[in-house]
Amino acid sequence: MIDFLQRFGRAWIDRVGRLGRAALFLFHVLGALGSLLSRPSLLIRQLYASGVMTLSIVLVSGLFVGMVLALQAYNTLIDFGQENRVGTLVALTLVRELGPVVTGLLFAGRAGSAMTAEIGLMKATEQLSGLEMMAVDPYKRVFAPRFLAGFLALPMLAAMFSAVGVIGGHLIGVDVLGVDASAYWSQMQNATSFYSDVGNGLIKGLVFGFVVSWIAIFEGADCIPTSEGVSSATTRTVVYSSLAILGLDFLLTAVMF
Amino acid sequence: MSSPDSMSDDGTTLVQIRDLHFSRGSKPIFRGLNIDIPRGKVTTIIGPSGTGKTTLLKMIGGQLKASQGTIHVDGKNVGKLRRAELYELRKKLGMLFQSGALLTDLSVFENVAYPLREHTDLPESLISHLVLMRLHAVGLRGARDLSPSELSGGMARRAALARALVFDPMMIMYDEPFTGQDPISMGVLLELIKTVNEALGLTSLMVSHDLKEALSISDYAVIISEGVVVEAGSPEQLESSESPWVQQFLHGQPDGPVPFQVAAPDYELDLMGQKSADASAEVSR
Numbered sequence: 001m002i003d004f005l006q007r008f009g010r011a012w013i014d015r016v017g018r019l020g021r022a023a024l025f026l027f028h029v030l031g032a033l034g035s036l037l038s039r040p041s042l043l044i045r046q047l048y049a050s051g052v053m054t055l056s057i058v059l060v061s062g063l064f065v066g067m068v069l070a071l072q073a074y075n076t077l078i079d080f081g082q083e084n085r086v087g088t089l090v091a092l093t094l095v096r097e098l099g100p101v102v103t104g105l106l107f108a109g110r111a112g113s114a115m116t117a118e119i120g121l122m123k124a125t126e127q128l129s130g131l132e133m134m135a136v137d138p139y140k141r142v143f144a145p146r147f148l149a150g151f152l153a154l155p156m157l158a159a160m161f162s163a164v165g166v167i168g169g170h171l172i173g174v175d176v177l178g179v180d181a182s183a184y185w186s187q188m189q190n191a192t193s194f195y196s197d198v199g200n201g202l203i204k205g206l207v208f209g210f211v212v213s214w215i216a217i218f219e220g221a222d223c224i225p226t227s228e229g230v231s232s233a234t235t236r237t238v239v240y241s242s243l244a245i246l247g248l249d250f251l252l253t254a255v256m257f
Numbered sequence: 258m259s260s261p262d263s264m265s266d267d268g269t270t271l272v273q274i275r276d277l278h279f280s281r282g283s284k285p286i287f288r289g290l291n292i293d294i295p296r297g298k299v300t301t302i303i304g305p306s307g308t309g310k311t312t313l314l315k316m317i318g319g320q321l322k323a324s325q326g327t328i329h330v331d332g333k334n335v336g337k338l339r340r341a342e343l344y345e346l347r348k349k350l351g352m353l354f355q356s357g358a359l360l361t362d363l364s365v366f367e368n369v370a371y372p373l374r375e376h377t378d379l380p381e382s383l384i385s386h387l388v389l390m391r392l393h394a395v396g397l398r399g400a401r402d403l404s405p406s407e408l409s410g411g412m413a414r415r416a417a418l419a420r421a422l423v424f425d426p427m428m429i430m431y432d433e434p435f436t437g438q439d440p441i442s443m444g445v446l447l448e449l450i451k452t453v454n455e456a457l458g459l460t461s462l463m464v465s466h467d468l469k470e471a472l473s474i475s476d477y478a479v480i481i482s483e484g485v486v487v488e489a490g491s492p493e494q495l496e497s498s499e500s501p502w503v504q505q506f507l508h509g510q511p512d513g514p515v516p517f518q519v520a521a522p523d524y525e526l527d528l529m530g531q532k533s534a535d536a537s538a539e540v541s542r
Contacts, residue, residue, distance in 0.1 A: 130352070137344070
């Protein structure tokens with residue numbers, strides 16, 4: 001019993017300690033963001049690596065999600081003679097929920113895991129120590145550009161996910177199932193508010209971008225510098241990011257809508 | 258007697274380590290280490306695996322902090338420096354990591370140019386000249402466009418040496434520079450370390466297991482074990498020392514002051530499957 005309590009207590013102390021390290025890490029990263037003003041090329045390179053390189057998977061997923069939404073919406077709404085509202089349902093579902101959430105999950109799997117693996121390998125191969133010994137601050141040169149790139153890229157990707165999803169919904173709803181095109185667009189336009197729907201979706205994207213980037217970079221920097229340690233850290237990034245996105249989505253939805 | 262925060266310096270000592278204590282978790286690494294690294298010489302730190310040699314280099318570079326004691330580098334107490342001051346000091350220190358630590362997304366040329374691009378506003382033509390001179394010195398001018406993954410282990414360390422030299426440091430620290438090298442690469446590295454130290458007037462601090470090779474170019478050597486210095490002096494002095502520590506190291510004896518067996522319970526009890534509580538501290542030979 002005593003052994004169990006000791007292990008339980010030690011595990012919790014470790015977790016709280018890790019949370020403290022993560023908070024301090026974030027504090028240092030935020031403090032290093034100003035240095036990007038003098039080196040915007042570092043940010044642009046990371047925007048390309050985490051944003052542009054994730055674009056294809058986001059666009060393809062958005063297209064299919066929009067198509068599925070239109071199909072499901074049509075099959076349900078036609079029973080009530082409301083199939084003209086397919087566009088509304090597709091757009092609201094995408095911009096309010098699925099756009100930021102699915103993009104966040106895809107981003108964590110594609111870009112977040114890559115950030116963790118890259119930083120973890122830099123640690124394992126002593127590149128981070130090498131930078132420090134060359135008087136180059138890894139917070140300014142490695143962590144801050146990746147953090148800001150993730151924070152900015154995710155909401156942009158979410159917006160593109162939603163836009164492509166709306167087109168996917170049009171493809172199925174209008175071109176295949178025969179919903180009136182003008183009804184699809186006009187119902188959507190009437191029911192969707194730019195500020196409360198699109199704007200809040202954008203805020204969700206920013207929050208998810210912040211959290212995923214923080215988790216991904218911290219896990220890389222805090223990993224055990226071995227192949228197994230990097231592998232575990234990469235897995236943790238995807239698991240923690242996914243759980244954080246889903247949990248935060250519930251909280252944000254409860255507050256926003 | 259000087260205070261712990263000041264360095265008693267007659268100008269001949271570049272690094273002064275006094276009463277250094279450091280632990281990893283509950284395991285003590287250093288227990289009152291005292292070392293003087295002479296300026297302009299090649300000094301080698303020798304010790305068994307896990308004795309904290311690489312840790313010592315990281316502490317001199319300010320990457321790890323001592324729990325007690327002081328490290329002065331060029332008169333500056335490393336543990337008391339603010340971040341900006343520490344980074345200024347590091348510009349004067351080069352470090353050659355065991356793995357080379359080259360940035361894998363940059364070519365050899367860009368790796369060597371990296372410190373110059375980070376810390377200076379030199380024109381591109383001058384950066385190019387400086388980088389090519391350093392690459393030529395280590396024999397890698399022809400490999401400037403290769404990526405680190407295309408280099409052999411020896412070439413990677415030579416490229417890392419060129420990068421460490423490009424900012425004209427006052428001291429270079431070498432972490433196991435000869436590990437895993439074939440005889441030719443080892444010979445090249447030995448020659449480079451010796452030549453660079455003499456030609457550029459540097460101080461070199463080397464951590465190595467390859468005693469014969471390391472001592473052949475060293476002016477001074479320090480043997481550390483169990484967290485303290487067990488012997489220090491010129492290679493000739495170490496050769497003539499009768500200390501069992503030194504003899505075990507220099508002649509590669511498997512057993513001696515550094516035991517062959519890791520601390521373990523009594524052998525007989527262990528085989529019988531009876532680990533007594535107080536037996537865990539016993540060492541069976």
